[in-house]
Amino acid sequence: MKVTQIPFQKTGFFSKIMHHYLEKNENIKPFYNNFPDISGFHNQIEEKQKSFRLQSRFTLVDALNNQYSAVKTSEKTKENLDLLKLQNTFTITTGHQLNLFTGPLYFLYKIISTINLCEELSEKFPEQNFVPIYWMATEDHDFDEINYFNFDGKKVSWNRKDGGAVGRFSTDDLKDVFEVFSSHLGNSKNAKYLKNLFSEAYLKHSNLAEATRFIANNLFGEFGLVIIDGDDEKLKELFNPFVKQELENNISFTEVSKSILELEKNYKIQVNPREINLFYLGDNFRERIIYENNVYKVNNTDIVFTKAEILAEVDKKPKDFSPNVIMRPLYQEVILPNLCYIGGGGEMAYWFELKAYFEKVNIPFPILLLRNSVQVVSEKQAGKLKKLNISLEELFLNQYNLLSKKVIENSEIKTNFKEKIQFLKNQFADLKDVAKKTDISFVNAVNAQERKQIKGLENLEKRLLKAEKKRQKDLVDRIVELQNKILPNQSLEERQRNFSEYYLEYGESFIKVLKGALKPLQLEFTVVEL
Incomplete structure (x- = not known):
């Protein structure tokens, strides 16, 4: 294995706002708190320790123990669950949608980044404990974004009726998907593992949240990963004061709107707030709450509340109130002793809109860390790149520019x-x-x-x-074929391929290689030659 680090800026796949963040540009500084370096974590530990209540820890651990009650749990994860009761224990969190069979490759990179950062911080701050958290986006309702994964250039899809929070979706009709996927795998040892992982997850668990927990726990439990489902009554009770505040005062809309006015002077805006950034959640629906004509209405339903009624409903049925993309980060930071959120460029972009909102409600704004991104290059592909005299940095050039550069270099006309x-x-x-x-x-x-x-x-x-x-048609064809294979659809493979393609070839060593290669605080793109 050979690991090469490349600046994110040189890949051409990251936005201006991420370039500026990594470079600590003055334009982006007002929109984040502590930077992801050791000094920043030192400051963040002090801030979070002062604000996070001991009673919140006990509620968190009770809820997690309940969520893990029927899960085969590793000793390391059990230890981490117990450590969360201690006031010197903090979390590092990443979140991801409940994509079918994990979806794109970067699911792995997010979680490994989180695990590795916890290990690095444990060395730098031996008096504290650090627990890696995977936040399952169980309340999401964008089913079209998660109902498929790509395998060997083919789309494996789950077709079912949409409606409500995806974590509650029944997995009853996934047998046909399993049969389709299995037919592509063969009968090797690694193929049998993948078949078993899929069938155990989706055919032996009743809903999508439980199935996703099973997969993540199976892949990363040995490293102590703790998986959390925010669709939980005890956890939402902790968030009730902020839900009521949102319903009465529209704080998120006011504060985020102010931040957007400043951000959009230099950057593209990722998401826009609504006047009320909450959904009302039922078994088969998740609809916006709208304040209109002095009452609170649940969009696309006949449900209506007066102010007194909806505030009472928050106390009576906290699970029925679901934060949207603007409020979910706050929910996370209220219920977890969290220091840092690890996410992709798109996620970071909307987090930058939220700092003023966090300050207004007196919750520490977490460190934001761009997750590790990885390009896997096989030994055979590395050999071809060498023969074509293409460096790893050049590999990420726009195809027209790459071809122009190499054709000129290879031309007799100087x-x-x-x-x-x-x-x-x-x-x-x-x-x-x-x-x-x-x-x-x-x-x-x-x-x-x-x-x-x-x-x-x-x-x-x-x-x-x-x-x-x-x-030079032969040279051009060879370059096009190779770059298209490494970067499918002229995009990073981590956004296209599923982990099963590499697991089928390399088995569990693939995850171990990634774990050894990823350095979250280096803030660079990683190329792994296998």
Whole structure:
């Protein structure tokens, strides 16, 4: 195994806001608290320790023990559940949707980043304990985003009627999906493991939340991962004061809207708040709560509450109130002794909108850490890259730019159009000095001629490239085939492929290799050559 780190900025797959965050750009600094480095964690520990109540710990542990009551739990996870009762224990959290059979590869990278960061912090802060948390997005209702995974270029889909929180979905009709998936796997030792993992999860557990817990626990339980389901009455009771506050005062809408006004001066906005950022949750629906004509209505239903009635309902049925994307992060930070949230670039972008909201309700804003991203390159692929003289950084170039670069490097015609264009600009600079001494019409004529001649050179460069690509067709085809294989659909494979493709080939060593390779606080993209 060979591990290479590349700056996230050089891959071309990360947004301006993430570049600025990693670079500590002044424009993004007002929107986060402590930075993800050792100094930042030192400060975060002090902040969280002062604010997190001991009684909240006991409620959290009671709820988790209840959630794990029917789960075969590793000794390390049992130990971590007990440690959560102690005031010197903190969590590092990642969250993910309940994608069918984990969905894209980055499910693994999120969780391994979380586990590895806990281990690193345990070495740096030996007087504290750190527990890795996977927050299951059980209350999500975007079924179309989670009802499939890709395997070997094929889409394995679960077709069922949508409705309500996905964690409550019955798994009764997943047998057909299992049969389809099994037919692609073969009968190797690793194939048998994958078949068993799928069938044990989805055919022997009654709902999607339990099935997902089984898979995550099976893959990562040995490392002490604690899996939490927020769709829990005891945990939501802890959040009741913030739910009532939201219903009465629209605090999240006010504060997040202010942050967006500042953020959008420099960055694209990820999500927009609603006046009330809560859903009402039933067995087969999850609908927005809307305040209209002095009453609270549940969208697309006949359910209506007065103010007194809905506040009483919060106390009576806390599970029926579900935070949306704006309030879920607060719910997480209220019920967990959490220091850091680990997520992808899109997640980080909406967390940046929330700091002022957290400050308003007096909850410490967590450290935000961009999860590890990984590109796996096989030994055979690494050999081909070497033969084609393509570096790992060049691999991530836009395909047109990569082909242009390699065709020029391999061409017998050695001409540098950039130098010629710069020479032309220098010549016209002299003419412009002369033109300034005449009238405006001559100045305009000089500028027009400069644009025309530069455009002419650029067109000649494109025609030369086209001719060379045609002449070097074999090289072009080999590069296209290799890059498309490594980066399917010209995208990071972690967003396309499922872990089962690599597990089928490498078995459990695949997860061990990743665990050894990922360094969360290095803040760089990881290439693993297997």
